[in-house]
Amino acid sequence: MKIQALAAINKQEALTDFTYETISLSEYECVVKVHTCGICHSDIHMIDNDWRTSKYPLVPGHEVVGIIEEVGSLVSHLQVGDRVGIGWQSGACFECKDCLRGNENLCSKNKSTIVARHGGFGSHLQVDSRFCFKIPEELESAVASPLLCAGITVYAALRYAGMSSGHNIGIIGIGGLGHLAVQFAAKMGNRVTVFTTSPDKEEFALANGASEVIVGSPKGKTKHKLNIILNTTHNDLDWPRFLSQLDSDGTLTFVGVPPSTLSTVHIGMLLAKRLRIMASPIGGRAMINEMLEIAAKHKIAPVIEKFPSSRANEAISKVRANQVRYRAVLEF
Numbered sequence: 211m212k213i214q215a216l217a218a219i220n221k222q223e224a225l226t227d228f229t230y231e232t233i234s235l236s237e238y239e240c241v242v243k244v245h246t247c248g249i250c251h252s253d254i255h256m257i258d259n260d261w262r263t264s265k266y267p268l269v270p271g272h273e274v275v276g277i278i279e280e281v282g283s284l285v286s287h288l289q290v291g292d293r294v295g296i297g298w299q300s301g302a303c304f305e306c307k308d309c310l311r312g313n314e315n316l317c318s319k320n321k322s323t324i325v326a327r328h329g330g331f332g333s334h335l336q337v338d339s340r341f342c343f344k345i346p347e348e349l350e351s352a353v354a355s356p357l358l359c360a361g362i363t364v365y366a367a368l369r370y371a372g373m374s375s376g377h378n379i380g381i382i383g384i385g386g387l388g389h390l391a392v393q394f395a396a397k398m399g400n401r402v403t404v405f406t407t408s409p410d411k412e413e414f415a416l417a418n419g420a421s422e423v424i425v426g427s428p429k430g431k432t433k434h435k436l437n438i439i440l441n442t443t444h445n446d447l448d449w450p451r452f453l454s455q456l457d458s459d460g461t462l463t464f465v466g467v468p469p470s471t472l473s474t475v476h477i478g479m480l481l482a483k484r485l486r487i488m489a490s491p492i493g494g495r496a497m498i499n500e501m502l503e504i505a506a507k508h509k510i511a512p513v514i515e516k517f518p519s520s521r522a523n524e525a526i527s528k529v530r531a532n533q534v535r536y537r538a539v540l541e542f
């Protein structure tokens with residue numbers, strides 16, 4: 211079968227039409243007819259070879275939603291016609307301690323949907339069915355797409371930092387990741403404080419469920435000591451100031467990676483109130499299913515800008531310039 215895709219032929223190039231053939235399906239693989247695919251900053255890092263793992267031609271796309279068209283001989287949990295989503299990860303060993311604990315995302319043999327293989331910017335995607343997740347009926351495909359990377363990233367980070375309900379949660383940044391984090395935290399019954407540098411985003415933060423918005427760095431105290439603070443930005447911030455907003459046993463967790471080391475944090479600062487600093491990458495398969503169910507149940511939805519696939523390069527330029535409010539989704 212021929213797949214009509216969009217690929218960067220060389221590093222940092224605009225995407226062009228690119229056709230490739232599927233290879234014969236292995237027993238757990240399936241072919242998905244792509245309906246929508248989000249554009250994530252990681253796609254751009256891969257196009258640019260920022261992580262030195264890119265192989266060209268490179269077909270980006272790891273927030274895929276589509277319909278299963280073909281299944282391998284041992285696929286029993288999915289059928290032709292099922293609507294599924296695929297995120298950043300699409301392979302693991304299934305045998306190591308991490309995999310057996312349901313942390314496939316931590317598996318040393320994990321495979322990415324777009325590293326050394328072609329991703330979802332195309333008519334179809336050939337992929338391991340064990341990393342295809344049924345999309346609940348309530349979620350429109352374009353809305354579900356960003357949940358598969360941005361959504362699971364913030365959801366898993368909050369859960370592993372201890373979020374259930376009744377907590378006071380701080381979210382730093384209210385962009386593509388942050389506005390989803392606010393929704394998950396608020397709709398699961400937590401009080402949310404948003405830290406933002408943009409005064410014009412205050413209203414948006416409140417509309418997404420925040421009950422307090424602090425513009426600029428947190429000079430005074432938040433109304434309530436926070437149990438968890440999630441950083442979704444990629445900036446060097448005044449971390450000791452944020453740590454001082456945490457309640458005892460509180461956690462500062464990172465999904466956004468600041469450029470510098472945390473050299474301003476003295477361990478004594480953590481010790482006095484038994485604080486933790488952690489970071490979290492995507493989520494395992496069980497948590498992806500849980501996240502999708504919660505998003506459907508609580509009507510959690512990213513704010514998206516849709517583009518036909520013919521305008522993919524324009525959409526990528528907007529993502530590069532941080533001009534998309536708040537996640538870009540291509541329709542194929």
Ligand SMILES: [Zn+2]
Binds near residue numbers: 251253298360
């Ligand atoms: Zn991503």
Ligand SMILES: [Zn+2]
Binds near residue numbers: 302304306309314319
């Ligand atoms: Zn493993």
